[in-house]
Amino acid sequence: MTAGRGVEPATGPLRLILFDVDGTLVDSQGTIVRCMTQAFVAQDLPPPLPAAVRAIIGLSLPQALAQLAPDVPGVTQAALVEGYKRAYQSERLREGAAHSPLFPGARTVLEALHAVPEYILGVATGKSQRGLDALIEAHDLRMFVTRQVADHHPSKPHPSMVLTAMAETGIPPADTVMIGDTSFDMEMGRAAGVKTIAVDWGYHPADQLQADHRLSDFSALPGVLQRIWPQVAAQTADGVRRKDTTDE
Numbered sequence: 001m002t003a004g005r006g007v008e009p010a011t012g013p014l015r016l017i018l019f020d021v022d023g024t025l026v027d028s029q030g031t032i033v034r035c036m037t038q039a040f041v042a043q044d045l046p047p048p049l050p051a052a053v054r055a056i057i058g059l060s061l062p063q064a065l066a067q068l069a070p071d072v073p074g075v076t077q078a079a080l081v082e083g084y085k086r087a088y089q090s091e092r093l094r095e096g097a098a099h100s101p102l103f104p105g106a107r108t109v110l111e112a113l114h115a116v117p118e119y120i121l122g123v124a125t126g127k128s129q130r131g132l133d134a135l136i137e138a139h140d141l142r143m144f145v146t147r148q149v150a151d152h153h154p155s156k157p158h159p160s161m162v163l164t165a166m167a168e169t170g171i172p173p174a175d176t177v178m179i180g181d182t183s184f185d186m187e188m189g190r191a192a193g194v195k196t197i198a199v200d201w202g203y204h205p206a207d208q209l210q211a212d213h214r215l216s217d218f219s220a221l222p223g224v225l226q227r228i229w230p231q232v233a234a235q236t237a238d239g240v241r242r243k244d245t246t247d248e
Contacts, residue, residue, distance in 0.1 A: 014120050015229055016146075016171040017113060018162060018194075020180035021125040022057050023202030025110075026135065028100040029054055031091055036068070039083035043076055045069065054203040058126045058182040060155035061085070088131070097138035103201055105218030107139075112222060114143040118232045119225075120169050122146035124161035124178065124188070145169065157187035162194060177228060179221070186211050195228055197221070 022028045033054075037047040048068045056064040065080045072080075091099050113119050121143050125132055129151045136142065146168045148161035166176055178189030181202020186209045189196040198211035199218075206214055213224050226232065 012118055012231060013175055014169070014171050015118055015225075015232060016120050016122060016166060016169050016176040017225065018122045018124045018146075018148075018165055018176065018178045018189075019144075020058065020178075020182070020185045021123055021127055021132065021135065022100070023181035023204075024103075024179060024185075024199055025106050025123075025141075026100040026102055026139075029057065029203060031088065031095075031099045032057060035084050035087035035091060038087040039080045040069075042083045043072075043079055045072065045076075045080075057203045058156055058180070058184040060126050060150040061128075063155040064126075085128075092131075092134055092138075100135060100138075102139055103218060107141075109218045109221050110141065110143055113225075116232070118229075120145050120171065122148070122165045122169070124148045124156075124165060124185075126150045126156060126184075156182075156184035157191060159188050159192035162188055162192035166192070166194075175229070177225070179215075181206070183209055185209075197224060 019025055022032070033050045036053050040047040052068060056067050059067070061081045061084060062077070065077045065084070069077055069080060110121065114121055123132065123144050123146075125148070127135070127149055129149045132147060132149050136144070146165040148165050153160040153164065162176070162178055166172065173193035176192075176194040177197055178185060178192070178194050179197040179199065180186065180189070181199045182204040186196045186198060195213070196211040197213045197215060198206045198209040199215045200206035201216075213228070215221055215224060
């Protein structure tokens with residue numbers, strides 16, 4: 001596999017950087033809570049509290065609804081899944097990219113990382129294929145080489161998404177990181193044997209995620225990656241290559 005944009009040839013091993021989507025790249029909690037409320041109301045069920053909804057973001061929809069409505073029949077859980085999908089698709093069509101805005105600094109850092117020849121970017125998300133494709137189109141995020149979605153894998157925290165991304169790119173665990181905002185992301189990464197990076201602007205408390213590294217600002221990500229892989233020339237937030245450094 002060749003790297004990134006092809007601006008410069010990779011001079012060392014390729015590194016795989018996997019991102020969760022909801023709560024990591026985009027702030028979709030408002031949309032998710034509203035659509036979950038609509039789905040429950042349509043079934044004459046009391047809607048879950050926003051905190052309960054945030055706690056299941058990242059799971060596949062069937063597993064998420066099983067946790068939010070454990071005492072209702074399976075047929076009702078299936079109806080909740082379909083009701084949520086309809087509500088979400090309707091809001092996405094109505095609002096466009098605004099329904100799930102990128103977190104501050106996300107685009108700048110993604111573009112800078114994409115310009116580093118040794119870095120391969122990917123996503124591992126509980127979204128459906130249709131949902132991810134629509135989000136990538138809305139935000140013009142075409143830098144992701146490998147895109148793993150809930151349609152084709154067991155729900156997080158099963159490591160299937162990460163394992164498949166590594167298999168597709170030919171990049172081993174030692175050269176892979178998983179970046180996310182939930183316990184499901186961190187558990188998935190650990191189960192796959194890769195380094196984990198928690199962001200503290202998402203939906204689970206970052207100090208409880210037991211990640212290898214923690215971010216409080218998107219702009220800090222290139223530096224964290226440089227500490228993990230000090231031999232890879234880093235890319236600054238404005239896209240200017242700088243010399244390798246090691247941990248201080």
